[in-house]
Amino acid sequence: MAAPDLRAEVDSLLLQLLQDLEELEAKRAALNSRVEEGWFSLSKARYAMGAKSVGPLQYASRMEPQVCVYISEAQDGLQKFWLVRPSAQTPEEVGPREAALRRRKGLTGTPEPESFPALQDPLNWFGILVPHSLRQAQASFREGLQLAADMASLQIRIDWGRSQLRGLQEKLKQLEPESA
Amino acid sequence: MAGRGKLIAVIGDEDTVTGFLLGGIGELNKNRHPNFLVVEKDTTINEIEDTFRQFLSRDDIGIILINQYIAEMVRHALDAHQRSIPAVLEIPSKEHPYDAAKDSILRRARGMFTAEDLR
Numbered sequence: 001m002a003a004p005d006l007r008a009e010v011d012s013l014l015l016q017l018l019q020d021l022e023e024l025e026a027k028r029a030a031l032n033s034r035v036e037e038g039w040f041s042l043s044k045a046r047y048a049m050g051a052k053s054v055g056p057l058q059y060a061s062r063m064e065p066q067v068c069v070y071i072s073e074a075q076d077g078l079q080k081f082w083l084v085r086p087s088a089q090t091p092e093e094v095g096p097r098e099a100a101l102r103r104r105k106g107l108t109g110t111p112e113p114e115s116f117p118a119l120q121d122p123l124n125w126f127g128i129l130v131p132h133s134l135r136q137a138q139a140s141f142r143e144g145l146q147l148a149a150d151m152a153s154l155q156i157r158i159d160w161g162r163s164q165l166r167g168l169q170e171k172l173k174q175l176e177p178e179s180a
Numbered sequence: 181m182a183g184r185g186k187l188i189a190v191i192g193d194e195d196t197v198t199g200f201l202l203g204g205i206g207e208l209n210k211n212r213h214p215n216f217l218v219v220e221k222d223t224t225i226n227e228i229e230d231t232f233r234q235f236l237s238r239d240d241i242g243i244i245l246i247n248q249y250i251a252e253m254v255r256h257a258l259d260a261h262q263r264s265i266p267a268v269l270e271i272p273s274k275e276h277p278y279d280a281a282k283d284s285i286l287r288r289a290r291g292m293f294t295a296e297d298l299r
Binding site for chain 1: 185186187188194195196197198199200201202203204205206207208209214215218242243245264265267269271272274278280285288289
């Protein structure tokens with residue numbers, strides 16, 4: 001590839017990198033805000049429920065993750081994070097169970113997995129009736145998690161862009177001595 | 181999108197961990213190590229570093245969230261982590277606002293724009 005074409009490609013890559021960095025910082029500012037809002041809500045909840053009522057003492061002894069990340073890979077090798085909530089898949093399992101209940105077949109001995117999502121909501125660790133501030137805290141941190149996934153994708157993109165840039169700059173250096 | 185989902189891990193102070201666990205990322209069972217660590221006044225740097233390295237070596241963790249003041253304690257381990265996955269995100273804490281100058285990822289990115297590289 002000729003030097004001018006390479007330079008054009010380096011330029012466009014640099015521009016993309018700068019854009020990605022800007023977007024990363026915007027997402028970071030948003031994440032920091034969500035987290036700060038979340039802490040404030042936790043403090044309000046603590047004020048309502050008692051100083052020792054919102055903390056590690058309330059953590060469940062068994063936890064199932066309600067949210068996880070999937071990583072997809074594009075053809076050029078660039079990876080991206082997707083935040084997924086597995087509980088969104090449970091409606092498919094509800095059908096057969098309802099049918100079984102209607103037939104009144106009695107207990108099959110299985111532990112009713114469909115009811116787990118409600119039981120596993122971490123809000124339940126803190127009591128049956130929790131103050132609104134605790135729900136607000138949960139909402140803030142959930143939004144924060146989506147932003148975190150976006151930021152992780154951007155970080156990967158920036159790393160990938162850096163390695164592409166280094167490759168192009170190496171090629172340019174090889175061409176440049178000839179033109180000097 | 182193939183394969184099992186990866187976890188989000190968190191190493192932070194009490195409120196940060198409680199908050200993100202409320203968000204639903206926690207995994208705790210007798211078969212595996214938990215994907216979170218609450219850093220308290222008496223938590224040693226060795227413990228933090230061991231947990232961080234353990235999270236890095238697990239192939240079922242996609243993102244590690246860590247308060248920046250804790251990341252400072254294990255900065256050498258963070259800087260040595262060159263892979264993109266798991267992604268490490270530094271977040272502020274109540275007493276320590278976020279400082280972009282300390283962030284490992286941003287320091288590396290800043291290193292791209294030296295005068296020599298752009299000539």
